[in-house]
Amino acid sequence: MKFITFTKKDGTVSAGWINSRNMAVDMNEASNGTLPDNILAFIENHEQYMEYIGKNKGLIETGNGSYPLNEVSLKAPLPNPKSVRDFYAFEQHVKTARENRGLEMIPEWYEIPVFYFTNHLAIRGPEDEIRRPQNCEWMDYELEIACVIGKEGRNIKAEDAEQHIFGFFIMNDWSARDLQRQEMKVGLGPAKGKDFATSIGPYLVTRDELESLKAGKGYDLEMVAKVNGKELSRGNVNELYFSFGEMIERASSGTTLYPGEVIGSGTVGTGCILELGTNVHRWLEPGDEVELEITGLGVLKNKIIED
Structure with a gap:
């Protein structure tokens, strides 16, 4: 299923899914209040709610509470995640980005999947405008996939981790590279360089939808990034060096993971300007439109504006 959060014509924000008729289902309205009015609450008790949907889906999808997709505006499918951990799991991206800075690969990278926490209160959705931070001239996108x-x-052991995944969506880990570079010289970061926005969406696709596409340590899903309609990045989720199971094992070591937390993959190979180099494309500027697409997960599009 493709779960969504959306705004109706009257301005109310609702949550639900896209049905077989390509309609947005307001799950709270369609179920007469049995299902919650937001995605986080649904995920927290999704086993119970999915059972209800399985028994009543025909009635829910043919009754009140369905709206044509062209009459609603999609928002971030999970606008209020409990946390966002972003990993560094694609080898090509790490190697190339380090080479561009005159650095060799470090052996420790192959030993453990590493991550940082980004700002879970700065979530943006499809078509949202992204403000370029003040004093930033090196703004970048990052083409990623994330699980919830x-x-x-x-x-959690890696081999048991799948049962802890609700679903996946596209993630754009926006970056202020000049702020990031300055901060990381101190030995911490890249927190401030990532503090201003993370885009997710347009849908939260349940894990079962991708089951038949498993390949390598990921899935056979093409990943593409375009800036102003021009393709800059192309990769595949099956190029992951660390699987989502391995990432979840690392994240949950000595720590409890809760429903509604987000785990990002890190950038796919070629998936950002830092890696490509400014000889391929300049840093992003206000007016630029960035479009990320992953097979089965839709298209996530955002325009940059001045802060």
Whole structure:
């Protein structure tokens, strides 16, 4: 299923899914209040709610509460995640980005998947405008896939991690590279360089939808990024060096993961200007439109504006 959060013509924000008739279903309205009015609450009790949907889906999708997609505006499918951990799991991206800075690959990268926490209160959705931070002239996009935790767990083993994944969406880990570069010289970061926005969406696609596309340590899903209609980046989720299971094992080591937390993959190879080099494309500027697409997960498009 493709879960969504959307705004209706009257300005009310609703949550639900896209049905077989390509309509947006307001799950709270369609179920007469049995299903919650937001995606986070749904994920927290999704086993119970999915059972209800399975028994009543025909009635829910043919009754009140369905709206043509062209009459609603999609928002970030999970606008209020409990946290966002972003990993560094694609080898090509890491190697090339380090080479561009005159650095060799470090052996520790191959030993453990590493991550940082980004700002879970700065979530943006499809078509949202992204403000370029003040004093930033090196703004960048990052083409990523992310999963959402659906089941609580601690010290989760990689081989058991799938049962803890609710679904996946596209993620754009926007970056202020000049702020990031300055901060990381101190030995911390890249927090401030990533503090201003993270785009997700347009849908939260449940894990079962991708089951038949498993390949390598990921899935056979093409990943493409365009700026102002021009393709700059292309990769595949199957190029992951660390699987989502390995990322979840690392994230949950000594820590409890809760439903509604987000785990990002990090940037796919070629998936940002930092890696490509400014000889391929200049840093992003106000007026630029960035479009990320992943097979089965839709298209996530945002325009940059001045702060």
